[in-house]
Amino acid sequence: MxxxxxxxxxxxxxxxxxxxxxxxxxxxxxxxxxxxxxxxxxxxxxxxxxxxxxxxxxxxxxxxxxxxxxxxxxxxxxxxxxxxxxxxxxxxxxxxxxxxxxxxxxxxxxxxxxxxxxxxxxxxxxxxQEMRLENQEMRRRFLSDTLERPEVFEGIITRDKGMRSVFQYLEAVSASSQPVLISGESGTGKEAIAHAVHALSGRNGPLVSVNVAGLDDNIFADTLFGHHRGAFTGADKARAGMIEQAGSGTLFLDEIGDLSLASQVKLLRLLQEGEYYPLGSDRPKRMRARVLVATHQNLEQKQRDGAFRKDLYYRLRTHQVELPPLRQRRDDVGLLLEYFLAQAAEELGRSKPSFPRELPVLLQNYGFPGNVRELRSLCFDALSQHRAGVLSMEVFRRATGQGAAIVQAEQPGEGVLFASDQPLPTLQEAADLLVAEAMQRARGNQSLASRLLGISQPALSKRLKKSQPD
CATH class of the missing domain: 3.40.50.2300 (Response regulator)
Structure with missing residues (x-):
């Protein structure tokens, strides 16, 4: 084509x-x-x-x-x-x-x-018509639970059902020319998803990425739209903007939540009209690229606060995916640990070491504020300090910390621990429940379970013995 x-x-x-x-x-x-x-x-x-x-x-x-x-x-x-x-x-x-x-x-x-x-x-x-076709395609894919182009997602290591649903959704909307909003915490893989969307679209132009965080209005306009010679002081020659460089491909705007209000107006007009003016030109050019945007911020909250234009927000979220944080993908931790250790070994020119059985369990119970990017850094750091034998857990222990290892499923105020219409458990019953949950998360490892509970291993062992029936 x-x-x-x-x-x-x-x-x-x-x-x-x-x-x-x-x-x-x-x-x-x-x-x-x-x-x-x-x-x-x-x-x-x-x-x-x-x-x-x-x-x-x-x-x-x-x-x-x-x-x-x-x-x-x-x-x-x-x-x-x-x-x-x-x-x-x-x-x-x-x-x-x-x-x-x-x-x-x-x-x-x-x-x-x-x-x-x-x-x-x-x-x-x-x-x-596009929305009708996309809805039909999504129903078909979700009902059959299939991926037609799994090779596009090979670089994203996961077996999480939530991530698989994201992949199916992206396949369903791949033919659309409408924007895609990719949201999720820092380190969840938003750029990798942007590359996958570009590959799925089959567009014959390149993927051009721009991090818009910190760009003032003038620099933003010049970066995207380009300029003619003499458009401003220092413009000695014409320069093509990122839109023109993307051609018929994909334009990826990262950290869109940091865009100034003045620049938001320019982006909104670009999406609405499909055309733009290079600085110093009075002739419009038509945009042929598809626009993808990403943010780790809550754009819905920002538009309610007046920091993000409501009309732009709804224009961008025509198609939207939310990437789950790593703490919600516990089954992926072991896969990623193996993958990043192998990657680090290859880059450092070493053999991939074995690691203790309790290491994946320890990491599965860590909150990972830096998500996949943090786990990758830990693996590279650990392997750079590795000398021989089994991989030391010291790097991972320092990162997880004694108190930071507990995975917080919900933030304070987001949920209720005890239903108001049910009797409260006794202190002993609550303690038994906590111990049982810690042992389950630690997969029977008393050392890890005691760290999750913030008590010593002998104290936990004593509690377990007392709770066992005679």
């Missing part, structure tokens, strides 16, 4: 006026970025084109010889109910418009309508 087609499905223009077909095609491509277009001058051939080609939307004239637009509309709705239809007629007849909408047409426009209004209406219909 020599170029990326937008939308992923075809848009069929049906009109017996060849000049109008040509002018509308040009306007759709130049003003709307819509280039997946089929044209039909004879309404009798339209149904054959819909059957042969991946048509998702039809722009239909009403007054045509042989087969009228209203008759063709009825046949499309009967034979191809998943195909959307927009009427574009030279007749301004309210009764006809109402009749077409009642039959199932998505919208009705007059040919003399302002071009901007017409193109925006068509783009809106495309977005509706």
């Amino acid at each position: 020599s170029q990326n087609l937008y939308p992923s499905f075809g848009v069929l223009l049906v009109d017996d006026e060849v000049p109008f077909l040509r002018s509308l095609s040009i306007a759709l491509e130049r003003r709307g970025g819509i280039n997946h277009i089929y044209r039909c001058e004879d309404s009798r051939e339209a149904l054959g084109i819909i059957a042969r080609e991946p048509i998702g939307l039809v722009l239909l004239d009403l007054t045509m010889p042989h087969l009228s637009g209203e008759a063709l509309l009825q046949r499309i709705i009967e034979e191809h109910p998943d195909v959307g239809v927009i009427i574009i007629s030279g007749l301004n007849q309210l009764e006809t418009a109402v009749s077409c909408i009642r039959q199932g047409a998505y919208d009705y426009f007059i040919k003399t309508t302002e071009e901007d209004r017409l193109i925006e209406g068509i783009r809106k219909a495309i977005r509706m």
